[in-house]
Amino acid sequence: MTVTQKDRENAEMAYRILTSPVFIGAMKKVEHGICSRWKGEQSPREREALWRDLQALHRVQACLLQTLEDVAFSTKDNVFLQMLNKIKKLCRG
Numbered sequence: 001m002t003v004t005q006k007d008r009e010n011a012e013m014a015y016r017i018l019t020s021p022v023f024i025g026a027m028k029k030v031e032h033g034i035c036s037r038w039k040g041e042q043s044p045r046e047r048e049a050l051w052r053d054l055q056a057l058h059r060v061q062a063c064l065l066q067t068l069e070d071v072a073f074s075t076k077d078n079v080f081l082q083m084l085n086k087i088k089k090l091c092r093g
Contacts, residue, residue: 001070001074003070003071003074003075007070007071008071008075008080010067010071011067011068011070011071011072011080011083012083014064014065014067014068015068015083015087017064018061018064018065018068018087018090019086019087019090024090027057027061030057031054031057034050034053034054034057035054037050038050038051038054065087068080068083068084068087069084072084
């Protein structure tokens with residue numbers, strides 16, 4: 001993969017979004033809401049719909065992470081690799 005300046009800028013933006021307290025808080029709030037509704041839902045159809053909502057939420061986060069990973073692994077640039085390492089620690093913590 002040839003990494004352009006735009007790719008680098010997108011990776012930096014993805015990092016800022018993923019580490020933003022506002023984004024992290026919003027993700028947790030939405031995830032908690034979906035999980036709470038899922039636990040209280042009796043209808044298998046509704047539970048399945050909530051499960052799909054949760055998966056969609058996680059795909060957004062994964063897409064942002066992939067943007068950063070692509071640049072980090074393609075360039076082997078320490079700055080991007082450190083960003084990726086910080087994100088991985090946030091996800092574990």
